[in-house]
Amino acid sequence: MKINKNKILLVNKFFYLNGGSERVFFLEREFLISHGFDIIDFSMKDSKNLNSNFANFFIDKVDYTNTKGIIRKLKTGFAFIHSSESVNKITKIIKHEKPNIAHLHNIYHQLTPSIIPILKENKIKVILTLHDGKLCCPSYLMLNRGKPCLKCAGTHFHYPITTNCQQTLARGILLSLEAYFHAWKKSYDGVDAFIVPSIFLGNIVAPRIGHSKTHLIRNGIDQTKFIPSTKDDGYLLYVGRLSSEKGIDTLLKAHSCMNNISKLVIVGTGPLEYKLRSHASSSVIFKGYCTGENLWELVKKSSCLIVPSEWYENAPMTILEGMAFAKPIIASRIGGIPEQVVHGETGILFTPGNTHELSQALDAMMTDTDMRRRMGINGRLRLEKEFSIQSHNQQLLNLYQSFL
Structure with a gap:
């Protein structure tokens, strides 16, 4: 070499x-x-x-x-x-x-x-x-x-x-x-x-x-450093900057419209943090800035990772890290994201900014444990083949x- x-x-x-x-x-x-x-x-x-x-x-x-x-x-x-x-x-x-x-x-x-x-x-x-x-x-x-x-x-x-x-x-x-x-x-x-x-x-x-x-x-991603996780503690996870282009407002609105509201864990900081914290329900948990093992533990135990971006994301590393832990992804159909997430196979894609579509995707994911497990495994296999x-x-x- x-x-x-x-x-x-x-x-x-x-x-x-x-x-x-x-x-x-x-x-x-x-x-x-x-x-x-x-x-x-x-x-x-x-x-x-x-x-x-x-x-x-x-x-x-x-x-x-x-x-x-x-x-x-x-x-x-x-x-x-x-x-x-x-x-x-x-x-x-x-x-x-x-x-x-x-x-x-x-x-x-x-x-x-x-x-x-x-x-x-x-x-x-x-x-x-x-x-x-x-x-x-x-x-x-x-x-x-x-x-x-x-x-x-x-x-x-x-x-x-x-x-x-x-x-x-x-x-x-x-x-x-x-x-x-x-x-x-x-x-x-x-x-x-x-x-x-x-x-x-x-x-x-x-x-x-x-x-x-x-x-x-x-x-x-170096998949050898990520062991696929079989843990599923029943919560949704967002990891990223708390700013408007990341779609965090849309996520909170969609979460509040779920038929059966699951816990939503939010990791990150940003200009919208104070506003989001002041309006969020008790089912939304803000963890602030996390990195290293603290972050990985949250990903390992999550049910799925959500990337609701409303700008032209290029190739988010967050998605690859979720796939490395065999977690299904719910993400916006925008920019380079559809090149990472295969709709219906490794996750669910929705129209950016569409609260109703995102809420439906959250409900579908959280009511089907087998689908979550299948999509997570498919995502890990796709990572090993396409994104190593x-x-x-x-x-x-x-x-x-x-x-x-």
């Missing part, structure tokens, strides 16, 4: 487990290290960061939420588009370490795409894993007032201004300027290969970057090899 030239620069703006994209990032990093690759890290400083021998090269923490004063806001706004610090520090690490390949993950806003031309000037092959729709939508969420939106389509970046989809003109202008700046600078033209975890994402970014540069490598970390890593190695 080893290749001769094996210095890999791994780049992600967070160097801790901030979300699903970081889980992919660290799984790949762990694999590459275990197979003898020399790994060079480039990221942003944060007290939550994991250890790295290259932390001295990391940029200072960037916080856009607490910027005050007009001059400071202008400087921060420009750094949002082009980070001189990132450019300077990645130049230093390139000269010091001389990597063969740079594999980028989430870089926008803090590290910024301005680092890509620097990598190309130094004749480094660049791979970018796309975890969301940032190349198509300046805000990456692909939402307009809570509704899925693909208007910008990777070229028409004025819509955040003309439609006020960000609901603040200042933010809309900043995001439009960022998108147009990097289109003008052709920052992304320096990427040699774009990894997409779903066919859905590959199709929506193709108008901007073309199909020839996209490589489908599905997110993977072994397959993911082999495809990643093949891509690296093609550039060396």
